[in-house]
Amino acid sequence: MALSLYAPLAQANKASAPTASTLTQEQADLRWQQAMRRFDPARHAMLDTVAQGAAQGPFHPDWASLRAYRAPAWFANAKFGIFVHWGVYSVPAFANEWYPRNMYDQRTREYAHQVATHGSLAHFGYKDYIPLFKAEHWDPARWAALFRAAGARYVVGVAEHSDGFAMYNSKLSDWTSVKMGPHRDVIGELGKAVHADGLRFGVSSHTAENDWFFHHGREIDSDVNDPRYAGLYGPAVAQLPGPHDPADQDLADDWTYVSQAWVNDWLARTAELEKYYHPDLIYLDWWVGQPAFRLALPKLLAYYYNDGARRGGVVLTYKLKALADGSATLDVERGQLGAIRAQPWQTDTTISRSSWGYVKHDSYRGANEILQLLADVVSKNGNLLLDIGPRPDGTIVQQEQDVLRQIGAWLHVNGAAIYGSRPWRVFGDGPTTQAAGAFQEKQAKPYTWRDFRFTRNHGHVYAIELGWPNGGTVTIGAIKPADGVRNVRLLGSSEPVNWQSSPKGLVIHPGKRPSGPATYVYEIDLASAGTNH
Known part of the structure; x- marks a missing residue:
């Protein structure tokens, strides 16, 4: 210049x-x-x-x-x-x-x-x-x-x-x-x-x-x-x-x-x-x-x-x-x-x-x-x-x-x-939704034990529960009998999970609560979960 x-x-x-x-x-x-x-x-x-x-x-x-x-x-x-x-x-x-x-x-x-x-x-x-x-x-x-x-x-x-x-x-x-x-x-x-x-x-x-x-x-x-x-x-x-x-x-x-x-x-x-x-x-x-x-x-x-x-x-x-x-x-x-x-x-x-x-x-x-x-x-x-x-x-x-x-x-x-996972056919299930878009954190609603988020990885579907139900059963409405549930495992727990398929969804009878933060992961085997590749 x-x-x-x-x-x-x-x-x-x-x-x-x-x-x-x-x-x-x-x-x-x-x-x-x-x-x-x-x-x-x-x-x-x-x-x-x-x-x-x-x-x-x-x-x-x-x-x-x-x-x-x-x-x-x-x-x-x-x-x-x-x-x-x-x-x-x-x-x-x-x-x-x-x-x-x-x-x-x-x-x-x-x-x-x-x-x-x-x-x-x-x-x-x-x-x-x-x-x-x-x-x-x-x-x-x-x-x-x-x-x-x-x-x-x-x-x-x-x-x-x-x-x-x-x-x-x-x-x-x-x-x-x-x-x-x-x-x-x-x-x-x-x-x-x-x-x-x-x-x-x-x-x-x-x-x-x-x-x-x-x-x-x-x-x-x-x-x-x-x-x-x-x-x-x-x-x-x-x-x-x-x-x-x-x-x-x-x-x-x-x-x-x-x-x-x-x-x-x-x-x-x-x-x-x-x-x-x-x-x-x-x-x-x-x-x-x-x-x-x-x-x-x-x-x-x-x-x-x-x-x-x-x-x-x-x-x-x-x-x-x-x-x-x-x-x-x-x-x-x-x-x-x-x-x-x-x-x-x-x-x-x-x-x-x-x-x-x-x-x-x-x-x-x-x-x-x-x-x-x-x-x-x-x-x-x-x-x-x-x-x-x-x-x-x-x-x-x-x-x-x-x-x-x-x-x-x-x-x-x-x-x-989490790592290497991909979305499932729906991202979540439950009553709580958050406002979409930037700068919305102050409007965030608290999650409950009825809220789930889903991922898939290596042939499994993962249902991440955003709270722990203190008694009673948990129903995951997004997982239907037609999905063909074969097994359910709670990560971090050595106890078997009692579950059953119903017209309302996958019903889980929680056992002992794992230690750590109140966010829990169920590893679910379906007849066809899809893969990442």
Whole structure:
């Protein structure tokens, strides 16, 4: 870009005092571009790599070609993964991982907390938390061992959240965990540890949202307005006037200012994750559905799929309507589907009840609630990606560890109903249904012992009961006499199961209740259960 385009910023950049900004959206973006100019050669080289990779392989950078994508078998079989939100936002440990944005918004409790704790945002902003993010007790091998003990088959680490701080050795930014904070390549080290434990490894990128994430800092005297920190805070343009709720199903009316320079930088920074770390999965957050990204997305997908095809296939997840249907793997954030989906999909949610990242005095879900969700998701051909939020020193809250180990113990006994399974002819039976779609968790209804979810695997049908009947019998209405029940076994129990077929369904007389979470699996042999292949 010609230097003359920066002329409107010359006067603004003379003063370094972080007063409230009077820059236009275009000027704010140009200030960010000026801060990032020295990365132009590396960015251009990365974009050339994307173009070459997108042109060499089975996929082409167009939606017609990309709709031929199919998720690899490892993902369809994995069923359960661990998500890790860990970054500078774990240092303030207040509210949730969007603290970096909300601490600049005068209407929020985060702003009040920030001012009460550190004073003026002109003198202590988000950047000042970076030296406090030390990871002094972080042991990636211990993390990987815990995730394996939890029964996870893949792990996804946040490579860069919306806060603009890369947790890897980015060649396109100075604001990285290698150059600042812990001075470690978090993604690189975690990926090696996870692979060493036999698990798949993925990364998430929330970089797109950094375009507007800090824009409330423009409204006040804050360090967001200091051009020295533009590389971290991004353009910080206002999100106008489109949806402010990420659950919105359509971003076509989003008029947030997005420059081509920003889209190019996003594409290069996302693609360098593949070039340098070769993740088995890339998770993209919702805002890539913003119209400005439509031409860049096919390039990224074709490059990633072509490169990943050389190692057996990769997964890229998207939310809402961000990508063309069939071109990638659908992710339903904090929600479920109402029916079986033909192609594998994923839901992601947290152990925490309030945050994806670590916050003090948090509350956590129990193992049984998570296992019920897992059963529902898997019965509909989905995977569950369960998030934890480690402390800034790299340790994991003991309660989170305990829940993960309880899940792992259950999967050790009942994993045949989960790993490698496929949906049966119906996903479930019983009175309880959940609202379908993203962000529906708060409306979730409690399951009962009359609720079952079904899977099939290796010639068996598995009926997962989401509670234990305290006396009486259990009737599974979906299993009819015509199915030809041959045997019923309760996993985790050595006692035989008394059962009988009736016109109302399969009647089971429960025996002794197995120990562990109140989610139980009956392995049922039918005359024709179907297979996975």
